[in-house]
Amino acid sequence: MKKLLSVVLGLGIAASAVANEVSFEQYVEGMKQEALNNGISQQIVDKAFENVTFKPRAVTADRNQPEKKLTLDEYIPRAVPDWKVKQARDLYKKHYAELSRIGGEYGVQPRFIVALWGVESNFGKFTGGYSVIDALSTLAYEGRREAFFRKEAMAALTILEEGHIKPENMKGSWAGAMGQCQFMPSSFLSFAADGNGDGKKDIWNTKADVFASTANYLSQSGWDDKYTWGRQVKVPHGIDPSLEGRGEEKGKYLQEWSKLGITRYDGKPLPKLDEDIKAWLIMPDDENGRTYLVYNNYNVLMKWNRSYYFALAVSHLADRIKY
Missing domain, CATH: 1.10.8.350 (Bacterial muramidase)
Structure with missing residues (x-):
């Protein structure tokens, strides 16, 4: 060789x-x-x-990364099947005290910690x-x-x-x-955390360290636990495609998007918040597929993995845990 x-x-x-x-x-x-x-x-x-x-x-x-592209309508049910949602909810309840402590320390909602755990390694089963x-x-x-x-x-x-x-x-x-959060070694050195105070950062076997490392990554990458990740929306037919994208200049406040005719997925108006929040319009398939307004927390998930589909799978699972 x-x-x-x-x-x-x-x-x-x-x-x-x-x-x-x-x-x-x-x-x-x-x-x-x-x-x-x-x-x-x-x-x-x-x-x-x-x-x-x-x-x-x-x-x-x-060399042989999968080339077949699924639509989001095909991908989401595969990435977040009902059995995974049930496991996520059960594990969320089982580890709630620890998740709540770590989430509070790092400023990250526990449901997103569990969702990343589930999507990355099926809750530590596939590492x-x-x-x-x-x-x-x-x-x-x-x-x-x-x-x-x-x-x-x-x-x-x-x-x-x-x-x-x-x-x-x-x-x-x-x-x-x-490990259970699938960190590359350089990410481990930057973000791995000791969640149980034993002096080690064991993302392979110690759940507290997995949770703390995940939360630390999100926190250091700009997460804000006052907000969620975004929402699926409806856009008016013929909307200007140049509005789509996550570039800084593409961000608009919710009420600006509302004036452009964008509504919640059920057709109701976008929420009016005491403090308006900047959002970005994304269409991972095209204007005929699922459409979302995403907040900065979604951009943070994209730092973890630069895939719209991955970030949406995590977001979808986090929402299913909540509801």
Whole structure:
């Protein structure tokens, strides 16, 4: 297994004039040296890479993302089936005391914490069985997004160095997304939180840490618990399509949208709030599909995952938990 590499082995320095044809094993040696240069201990480096293995299935998954596009009418029932709603409500009640404490601390409604938990990992049931170091080393070596995955591998080693989890227990998806909230290692370093005060940030097994990490991500990304995410609406036929979009300049206050003929989905007027709120018009399918006015909290969900469909699945599940 060979690769044409445009970096100086072990230094991670771009050098287009230098091309080293290296095996996966040689490439890993370069990663190990980079980790040592970054201050990771020899003990962690040796343990993390002890049985590192190239994973062809991770490469296949990365190259073959599903192309079939479902409409929202098809997607939402699949992403948020009734059985998942029931589980979400049951878990919301079961963990309410802890969720309420953490939600209050971070300023995030508990139902959104549970909704993200449900959509990301089916409440911790599907977290991935790949060694995170295997997956990230494989995808860095494969080269399509080398810089990204190599950086994530270094972040994963930092997590191990900090002692949050043992190398043999650091499992995740084929892309290296980890734990019940499916954080990439760099997101873990930025947002993971200790929810139960034991000094560790265990997003794999400790629900309090999963909840606190999720809430911390939303809080630091601009969440405002005075508001919800948005609402499905009806738009008048022939509305100017240039009004659609999430750019800053596209935002209008609810009463401005009301004057343009937009109503609630049931045809009633948009709410009149004591303090009007800015909203954005989105049409993820087209003007003939589902249409929404979304608030800044929805934009925060889009930072978590840049998919309209993902953010709407989380929002829909959060609403089903509430009602």
